[in-house]
Amino acid sequence: MNDKIKSLITWENIISYTSACTDVCYKLLTLKDENFKRIIIPSRGAYPFYDGARKSLHLLTDSSKDIVHFQKHFNVWLLPFTSDWGESISTITSDQIRKFWSKVLADIIRKENTVYSKFYNTLVDHVGKNLTINTSELKLSRQYKLDKSEDEKFIFIDTAISGRAICEIIQSFYDFNLTDFFIILLVDKKGNKLNREYKTIIEREKNRNRLYQIDVECIFSEDASPLLNSGIASIVFPSLLERAYAELPAFKNDGFIGGGLWFIDSTSHLRSFSPNLNKVHGILGTLLYKGLFHNLSHENIWSHELASLDTENIINLLGDFNLFDPVNTKELVYERIISRKKSISASIDVSSSHVVRINLDSDLITEFIRKVKNN
Numbered sequence: 001m002n003d004k005i006k007s008l009i010t011w012e013n014i015i016s017y018t019s020a021c022t023d024v025c026y027k028l029l030t031l032k033d034e035n036f037k038r039i040i041i042p043s044r045g046a047y048p049f050y051d052g053a054r055k056s057l058h059l060l061t062d063s064s065k066d067i068v069h070f071q072k073h074f075n076v077w078l079l080p081f082t083s084d085w086g087e088s089i090s091t092i093t094s095d096q097i098r099k100f101w102s103k104v105l106a107d108i109i110r111k112e113n114t115v116y117s118k119f120y121n122t123l124v125d126h127v128g129k130n131l132t133i134n135t136s137e138l139k140l141s142r143q144y145k146l147d148k149s150e151d152e153k154f155i156f157i158d159t160a161i162s163g164r165a166i167c168e169i170i171q172s173f174y175d176f177n178l179t180d181f182f183i184i185l186l187v188d189k190k191g192n193k194l195n196r197e198y199k200t201i202i203e204r205e206k207n208r209n210r211l212y213q214i215d216v217e218c219i220f221s222e223d224a225s226p227l228l229n230s231g232i233a234s235i236v237f238p239s240l241l242e243r244a245y246a247e248l249p250a251f252k253n254d255g256f257i258g259g260g261l262w263f264i265d266s267t268s269h270l271r272s273f274s275p276n277l278n279k280v281h282g283i284l285g286t287l288l289y290k291g292l293f294h295n296l297s298h299e300n301i302w303s304h305e306l307a308s309l310d311t312e313n314i315i316n317l318l319g320d321f322n323l324f325d326p327v328n329t330k331e332l333v334y335e336r337i338i339s340r341k342k343s344i345s346a347s348i349d350v351s352s353s354h355v356v357r358i359n360l361d362s363d364l365i366t367e368f369i370r371k372v373k374n375n
Helices: 012-032 046-062 065-072 093-108 114-132 162-174 196-207 238-247 249-254 275-297 302-317 324-339 362-374
Strands: 036-041 075-078 156-162 181-187 212-215 233-236 259-262 346-350 354-360
Touching: 012 046, 012 065, 012 156, 012 181, 012 212, 012 275, 012 302, 036 046, 046 275, 046 324, 065 156, 065 238, 093 162, 114 259, 114 362, 162 181, 162 196, 181 238, 181 324, 196 212, 233 324, 238 249, 238 354, 238 362, 275 302, 324 346, 324 354, 354 362
Parallel strands: 036 075, 036 156, 156 181, 181 212, 233 354
Antiparallel strands: 233 259, 346 354
16 A cells, blocks of 8 residues: 555665755755745645755854844745646636636735735735634745845746646746746656757757756655645645636636645644644654765765665554545645644645645635625
């Protein structure tokens, strides 16, 4: 059932994965010197690389001053460019969903109060907090004061398999004249699965000095259980999207819509919910740290044999819990929500890629739409 872990969590894959984390760190240090201050993280698979980049810095320098300066310099925004919307609106395509997210990005960094920025902010403030989601990084921090020349600069850290998603996103950036971007792109299977058409677009952005590609052996955090990606779950709201598309004219007129949130602490209940799953989460975190330390210390302190022992330990601890079954991701997220709430006025489903779909109660949606219209 969980034997697939043996081919995913290998010594080679951990070394490649953590090497990519360090590459992200080096690139962020370079971009910091070029006065890039915003970091947008649009996917669950990408977040662990950013998290690993921060951990890399602790191994690269003994200066606490440098570490604090790095952390204070960047304004991190977890903005889900997910194209999942359930089956609520059959006429909407993935590029239209991603165009919605680029519109939200453009409006918020330009401080334009549109139905798109209102919709997203209300989603964070009204729905996110209602579901007890930690929303601390789901908005851009207002404390960052940017010069005029820096107003629209942002770093975009994302993953790619075929390249379709990032190329749809790049096109949507240009559609809204968002041209002051730099993409750090982590590519699965060392780029061997990149579609030729999308590879051409990626190469074009490299030549424009707007994209840096990092090849990874295996991005096991992509479209996976939150146990494999630092504890993040992706949540979308199909019933809310359906009502919003029908009742907020701009969405239908413009032809794009979206609605989702990153649930960054979706595994914070594990210690009480399942001590064994909490240990699995801890082992995976420790493995990534071992990989970082091995790469940066240049000491042979970790081996294939030790990595194999860790994966066997993970499999034993998981027992009957199938890490690759999306239904178990749904259960994890549901248990996390009700651990902070007595009940939830919604039905929960899940996609094959572990995206949790929450269909909100009709009264909650009515209140939500009223708030968007009145804000």
